[in-house]
Amino acid sequence: MFASRIRFGAGALAISGILFVIYPALRPFSDERSLLGAAAFGSGAWLGSHMLAIVAFTLLPLGLLGLQRSLLGTSAERLLFVAVVLSMIGTGFTLPFYGGETYGLHALGQEALRLHSDSPLGLTEAIRSGPGLVMFLAGLLLLAVSAIVTATALWRSCRYPKACGIPFAVGISLYIPQFFGAQPLRVAHGLLVAAGCMWMAACLWRREQVDRNR
Known part of the structure; x- marks a missing residue:
């Protein structure tokens, strides 16, 4: 059972x-103030890519839990454990915003296309701002702290290569800045996070x- 939980953690990561x-590669990018933006919001690619992002964030704490179990009895x-708790809280703060992005903007885009008018898109900023945005940014900051704590624990551990948590920590820490980049930069950032997770x-x-062969 113990070994299966560790393997599950590795698979989750x-x-x-x-x-x-896949999320930034599949996500459609366009002028979000026009009907092109409405078509992007209302597309299946928008819905699917954001749902995959939600799954990606949800799996992170499970992966870190596997790492934590593999270090039972060590100083790390x-x-x-601190990293797992921060990751759970950070994920909980992050996902409501992604829910608005996924389902709220998707419905908004479909309504704009139905009316053949970009007027409903004026609500885009309302969906993306306010308390939801504050919670989202707080969640991403908590995830960044969690990733840094993870890298520190792995560096101190004698069971893992010292640097194996650094790409993950750098990638998650850059999650907020990468939102200001174009699609190629965001895909490159996704590759960095993926490299760290893998x-x-x-x-x-x-x-x-x-451990099993001992």
């Missing part, structure tokens, strides 16, 4: 990383194999 790349275990997943999987 790997899948999360892959989805962090407590740090990973490296930790591979290390976690190998660690479980070593």
Whole structure:
């Protein structure tokens, strides 16, 4: 049971990383003040890509939980526990905003297309601003702190390569700035996050194999 939970954590990290790349690659980008923006919002690609982002964020705490379990009995275990808690809270703060992006803007885009008018798009900023935006930014900051704590714990641990958490920490810490970039930059950022997730997943999987063969 213990080993299966660790393998589940490795799988969660790997899948999360892959989805962090697919999300910006699949997400349509356009002038969001025009009917082109309405077509983007109302498309299946918009709905699907944002749902994948929601799954990606949801899997992160599960992956970190697998890392924490693999470090039971070590000095790094407590740090990973802190990282898991921060990641859970950060994810909880982040997902409501993605819900508005996913379903609210999708419905808005479809209504604009039905009316063949860009007037409903005036509500875009209302959906993306206010208390929801504040909670979203707080969630991403908590996720960044969680990723940095994760990298610190892995650096201190004798069970993993010291640098294996650094790409993940850098990628998650850059999540807010990358929103100001164009699609190629955002895909590149997704690749960085994916590389970090995949490296930790591979290390976690190998660690479980070593422990099982002892």
